[in-house]
Amino acid sequence: MFAVGADGSPTGAGPVPADLAAELAALLSSADDPGQPGAVQVLPRPTRQPGKVLLAGVGPGDEAGWRAAGAAVIRTVRPDEPLQIQLLAGVPADALRGLAEGLWLGGYRFRDAPKGPRTTEITIAAGESQAYGQSLETARVTAAATWLARDLANTPASVKNPAWFAEQVVAEAATRPGLTVTVREPEQLAAEGFGGILAVGGGSATPPRLLELSWDPGPASRHVVLVGKGITFDTGGLSIKTRDGMKLMKKDMSGAAAVVAATLGAADLRLPVRVTALAPLAENAVSGSAYRPGDVITQYDGSTTESTNSDAEGRLVLADALAYAVAELRPDVVLDLATLTGANSVALGKRTAALYSHDDALARSLAAAGEAAGERMWRLPLPDDYLDYLHSDIADRHSSPTRGAGSVVAALFLSEFLGDQLDRWAHLDMSAPSWAEQDDADLSQGATGWGTRTLLRWLPTA
Template sequence: MLTIRLAPRRAVSGVLALPVAGSGSTDLARPRDDVALLPEDAAAEAAALVDDADNPGRAGATQILPRPLRRPERLLLVGVGAGDEAGWRAAGAALARQSESTARTVALPPDCDPSVVRGLAEGLWLASYQFVAGGRRRRRGAITVAVDGHERYADALTQAKATVEASCLARDLTNTPSSRKNPAWFAQQVQQAATSRPELSVTVRGPRELAAEGFGGILAVGGGSATPPRFVELSYRPRGARTHVVLVGKGITFDTGGISIKTLDGMKLMRKDMGGAAAVAAATIGAADLGFRTRITTLIPLAENAVSGGSFRPGDIIRHYDGATSEITNTDAEGRLVLADALGYAVRRLRPDVLVNLATLTGANAVALGKRTAAMYSDNDTLAGAFADAAAAAGERVWRMPLPEDYVAYLASDLADLYSAPTQGAGSVVAALYLREFTGDLRDRWLHLDMSAPSWSDRPVDELAKGATGWGVRTLLRWLATVD
């Protein structure tokens, strides 16, 4: 991971980055003594460059001023937009994509809010991420963040680092090819992470336990694969916890669509179909690293949806953990089946205060909201509002969608309690309504995030690297930090 150090402001040689405010203001760009210690010629040149640039304060915009044989040798003017945490996150991401071979100093305004340091650091670290064959590439280099009273920003930097490490863990898990990433491998990764953190414990159920306890959805989806399914229960139980949160993440390690097989284009990125599982596992580990006071139980149903003589079929009826039955209408709507088991288990066995699930559930999410926004469903206005606030602070977008009661009739089956995937349309909405049927008396304390589209980025943009985004980790950690 890129090294970020806090230090008092000082005269700088090498490369110095200076902030530029947006909204037409160039106050921050003028390198005054209270921002950085600059010789007069550098200050004048920076001011002239800003005056001549087009919208230099736009968050993430960069202007480069070489100054050979002088100090500093190069100035980087980086836009911070409105100067809020989001603007500084974008600025950090832009700086991370500059040359990595040179040590750099970023000068911050005096008495800035700690959120400035958090946003800058998150942007620097997240945009530095790169996954290559065999794992994550470790980015070398160092950046000094120069600000007076730097000691008071140490906690913000610590929070940023733990958040980014969790996000990058989720990215690593999601980016890993499915030739390596099967249910047993994923469960092992969670066990290994928990081993180094005594406040975490893990229980893993294999096929025998799943059959004995009645996890019919997980067994059906995983029945066609040579690599059997797993059900991971990750627990974080800090002393004095007053609230119990259960997180559930869809963990389909590869999705062929089963007998309702996908096209090649629809299948080639299906290693990301466990993005929800990666997010909830990584967020729980991050919560433990940050010492949160909330009890968290994380449930991860893991299966590979493959095609063989053992695959489940359209027309099959499966019985879930809570006793409800589903008539299968499309084997490519498999994620909701494993989630139904996990939700039923949470309600019957754990009885938490809040129940939250994340899933790369539907392509309809992207049709409605595009690549950067997750669909959010909840009957609880307070819970939905808290999540929307957390997502906004984290830089991950959500949009609350409706749960129309008249659409529940679409789920009615003649042979079972529910159709697994009705064909009347409104794919993301109906999938959410299906999941709600398994929340029992926690229905008014449940929230569902359909995050298939934002779990993957086709190109580097802002703080996102190409590939898995780790979407949801930052939102979950921001939300969990507010839970009493």
């Protein structure tokens, strides 16, 4: 449990006074248990400053409990109300990181919302420790990257299209040394054979792009390629979605947002691993130039796909990006993140992503990073006999089998494009956890930025 003093005076939070620190320490010491994670008790202090004290529960005291407490506290106080946080001695650095992440993530508000960003001044009294400083900086970068991913996904499709998304990333990269950006436009995509991206984006008035963002710290032992699905809006194409199925499809580029934000975060943290993020960007629209069910598409690797459902578009753009990564980038590890299937939520619910990999060690390390970050995932199988579901009479494969196991078969489709990287690849189907219907612990209503925090935890160990 920890204590927070909330003071509505205009003078700001300032240092925690000695008498208040003693009072809070006494309250904390007399508490019988650490409290349910995220539970907050408000104790009024009439005629005194601060005017109230909040006791926040951290449960067993793990990082997740501290994160939940931080998010609950920031939602309990009024906007722009300064906070003074008093921690007991001996709080570990990872707990302080969780607390700080919770405060920042729970306080998120979409940058273009009518009220604008929320501002709260916070003072934390936690003793002197260099480890605390590093923990706070890591939390700040992680939260900022997650905010960016959320902002990108929350932006309406009336603003957000492939060109706009690429422009945002170019502007962000320009503020950080060690980053390079390449944006392939339609002419270059056609010349180099990115048939899947061109097909999916062919029905829109805003043409597709392939964004390549690279962080290179110099001599690095590993090269990680992150691929994120970047469908800036998905109508379903000619296989048009229902009204309810379409209304949140501005979030269908959440995978691209996560891999881009994580790469920018890697540069901010100066992580000693080379990272390349690939974001195939397209708007899947309905028009006379839209691709059709039954079309045969030539992918980047020269193989062919029969498109049997134009609403199975994400795997077509990812296939091009994965094939390009294997052929040209010489990665040590390839990860892809995608809001790929509704079957993900049917199997695992709203808070858990599906994890696929042939590499047991890679799967374990990703799951551990997700657990630490508060982004849960569950590993599902890649059975070889299900590959028969992809059979096509007129192409090397078809895109959308009518039989079951939708998320598994989508992952198997992607596995066709990994070549000799198949055993060093993982796929995260994160459609369900990419969006929150309401505030929930460290999630704010709307886009969650899912995957950004996991990647920033995992990359240093990749």
